[in-house]
Amino acid sequence: MPAERPISTYIPPEKCILVGVDTGLEERSVESSLDELARLANTAGADPIARLTQRLDHPNSKTFLGSGKVLELKELADSLKADVIIFDVELTPSQQANLEIAVGRSYKIIDRTALILDIFGLHATTHEGKIQVQMAQLQYLYPRLRGMWAHLAKDKTRGGIGSRFGQGESQLEVDRRLIRKRISVLRDELAHLETTRSTQQKSRYESDTFRVSLAGYTNAGKSTLLNQLTGADVYVQDQLFATLDPTSRVLELPGGRQIIVSDTVGFVQKLPTTLVEAFKSTLSEVAHAHLILKVVDATDENREHELKAVDETLDAIHAHDIPVIVVYNKCDLLDEIELEALQHRYPHALFVSAQTGWGIDTLIDRLSRTAAARDTTVSVIIPFSNARLVQDCHTRGRIIQEECKEDGYHITAEVPPALAGQLMPYSIDKDTDTAQEPA
Template sequence: MKEQVIMVGCRLNDQSVSSFHMSMDELKALVHTANGDIVDELVQVRERPDPATYIGKGKLQELSEAAAEKQADLIVFNDELSAGQVKNIDEYVNVRVIDRTQLILDIFAARAHTKEGKIQVELAQLMYLLPRLSGQGQVLSRLGGGIGTRGPGETKLETDRRHIQRRMDDLKKQLKDIQAHRESYRKNRQKNKVVQFALVGYTNAGKSTLLHQLTNADTFQEDLLFATLDPLTRQAELPSGYPILLTDTVGFIRDLPTTLIAAFRSTLEEVKEADVLLHVVDASHPEAEEQMETVDKLLMDLNAHMIPSITIFNKIDQADTSSVYIKNDAPSITMSAFREEDVEDLLHLMEKTLQDQMKYFQVEIPAEDGKSIADLKRFAMITEEKVKENDSQFLYKGFVLKEHPIHRVLKQYRAMM
């Protein structure tokens, strides 16, 4: 049974009306993703949030009446509240109160499946809880299941700071061990010079669907925010047959909680290891441009903004093409992930973008040197192959990574570069 939820937003004077509405629409989608049913929405306009109640006493009275009338189970605020504000609101309306950050953390807790994902979410929740323990006794004692209560479990947390700190230290140690394994895998990948593409973008832009279409991977695809939480890497082939790795990453969102960014830092930094980023944009979304800016800002924060990228304007079949915002400073494509010809066009663009980072070569190799021929076919992107001079030599044309051991073969046979 779905919980009955009242949404509360406060638009400050320096925030545009369109930006505020976009934020509230996102909160609706978050509540829907957490399996809540919105029964009412309250909006307050203020110069600044009220330090005690966030929305002021008059609006709080209105909220209390609405909660009683609608028989609400939960009130969700579209901002991060202080412990004092949560306590004051909770006491006045006598209904469980959470903020946007708790809601996002709750969704992450429900979606984490890998050991690393679960550790990261629990760490983020504890980082959020620790500074808010003071004065939360009544609020925490009301938590008996439902939205905002998944994860580490809040029983007795308000009385045991040392327990939380010890648990956080233990989680950080476990994460460090997992990161060591990740680093080992990363070094192995670099040693073998495997090319990696990373799908990045706003949550629900269609990254998991694209991963499935490009690799036939069994991915979770649903019209929900944060459908994918744990990074997933699969093998794929470009049109020339050149093998690559394709990684799906957690979706970005405006005002992503800082505790989540800190806890998921190692996962997010997988993006930095990519040779090419595939920035997936929901072209049908009315705020597509703002969503792109959010992703660009987060990529800059991760120091990944200099990596070559392709902008993919996805869901074009659902969009008003006259209003699609085209980014001109990077290769781009408008497409639908469900159209086979569009996926083929994307693969060709991926290959062309990768070729721009590689070195062109032309080389002739004697037919009897089977090992060099096999190595070249394995590690280079072959675009042309010809038999020459009575089958005694093979002519190869193609592209190779600028720093790769295969250059030894090219040098041996004096390749034209």
């Protein structure tokens, strides 16, 4: 009997056309923005086969592109037998619907936001991540439901297909009600998860341990840096939005102080507001950090624009007041002249290779100094019954002097404010080495 041939499960990637518009207002060139859109499309499993651009001061309110360009797009899509057309902007629901009519219903017309939402949907792994993405997707879909049905519902006079979409209207209402209900269920569930998260966060915040967040454009090397700093094993991939869920690890600095370093979702230009909103609790790791390491891909020629996009998202999550160290990563890929030019241009930044470990010692040294900057120096005698506080001085501060005497541990240390408060009852007059009278 001949062996059965395995059934192929290979699904060919969808062929897509990328569409960009140059309004003359964008700082980044259309081509470079489309390069990024192509990477996003690849990440979503599509194959960009052509690009179409138009110089337009004001996008057409009905079809975004001018009417001649829409025709050109239709001809291009027909000749290439494309599956999807991706616009590098956020289309309004009616623009999307009008384009579908003008170009042809056999093509899926999506915008940058839908593409990013799709990638987030593919990469979400945790329960919370999945709910966050689903909520953002439904919020995106909700106003677009009308667009999907309206053109059919409108043309009632002619009869035939479409004219029966009076039912469609009521179907639309049902769909919208279901979506509203689902959004509200997801919102409740997120709120519940957020309560659990904030209880965990609260105990961490109360411990006053120095917290560092890695923030930056997607693919800058944040997860690689977390792995290099803490020996973590976070997923690293040369693709956009490899990380969606936050990971925190302890980093022990020279001298024994332990700090927490967190990695989280990367940012991108025009990150959909629904996503920022849905990922609020995930991003709260960044918003509650003592220090943000802004990780930048030093080899990326768009790094300036990317830094701007990062700042905009930090603004949106109210994290713009947190002290920042800019870390230029992937320096192993620069030649000496390029590196020197960057160092000259950004004298306050740090330069590393998260992959090879180059420059990491300097970064750790900067972290140690920054963590110590808010410390106060205390001299205390800690009774033997309270050895836990001695441990805290080691892991949360920096020991200057330590001696075990008959009456307890005599310690002089630099410690963060909350620990200084806890140590207050044991403080001594350093000159006489005697316990201070309680007030």
